[in-house]
Amino acid sequence: MTLWIILGIIVLLVIIVVSAYNKLVKLRNHRENAFADIDIQLKQRHDLIPQLVETVRGYATHEKETLDRVIAARSGAMAARIIDDKIVAENQLSNALAGLRVTLEAYPDLKANRNFLQLQEEISDVENKLAAVRRYFNSATREYNNAVETFPSNIIAGMFNFKKEIFFDLGDNRPSLEEAPKIQF
Numbered sequence: 001m002t003l004w005i006i007l008g009i010i011v012l013l014v015i016i017v018v019s020a021y022n023k024l025v026k027l028r029n030h031r032e033n034a035f036a037d038i039d040i041q042l043k044q045r046h047d048l049i050p051q052l053v054e055t056v057r058g059y060a061t062h063e064k065e066t067l068d069r070v071i072a073a074r075s076g077a078m079a080a081r082i083i084d085d086k087i088v089a090e091n092q093l094s095n096a097l098a099g100l101r102v103t104l105e106a107y108p109d110l111k112a113n114r115n116f117l118q119l120q121e122e123i124s125d126v127e128n129k130l131a132a133v134r135r136y137f138n139s140a141t142r143e144y145n146n147a148v149e150t151f152p153s154n155i156i157a158g159m160f161n162f163k164k165e166i167f168f169d170l171g172d173n174r175p176s177l178e179e180a181p182k183i184q185f
Contacts, residue, residue: 053067
């Protein structure tokens with residue numbers, strides 16, 4: 001009789017371990033899938049930036065430093081390969097784009113250009129979609145981190161080297177970057 005009880009406890013423990021492990025794998029994969037959604041929006045953003053820079057360059061030739069920062073930040077963002085590096089690079093690109101928006105305020109003729117207006121609308125749309133997928137990614141990251149840190153799955157996480165992951169955070173520039181880009185005339 002005690003042999004059956006011991007076997008029952010062992011089977012129950014194996015089921016708990018397998019279940020917790022599978023849950024952690026699903027949550028990790030969900031987080032990675034959420035970042036793939038961010039990658040799609042980032043690719044679209046990276047494709048639009050050169051068009052915007054070239055349009056602005058025609059009007060703002062003496063604002064070369066601002067344009068160079070945007071181009072360098074875009075290149076850095078496109079070169080990043082792992083999620084943590086992409087988060088840092090995209091934050092730098094967001095900062096550079098914010099500087100570009102400030103620079104544009106000095107060019108009323110540019111703001112009236114139809115091509116520029118269309119680009120601004122497209123970038124605004126991409127930035128809004130990017131904000132939405134960042135929230136989704138952070139939600140998936142929170143769910144994963146909760147599973148990694150709560151009992152009893154934290155024991156399984158430690159055994160199989162699941163670790164807490166970082167959020168896609170805007171850092172010190174949160175107040176200015178959380179808002180969608182504004183087109184003002």
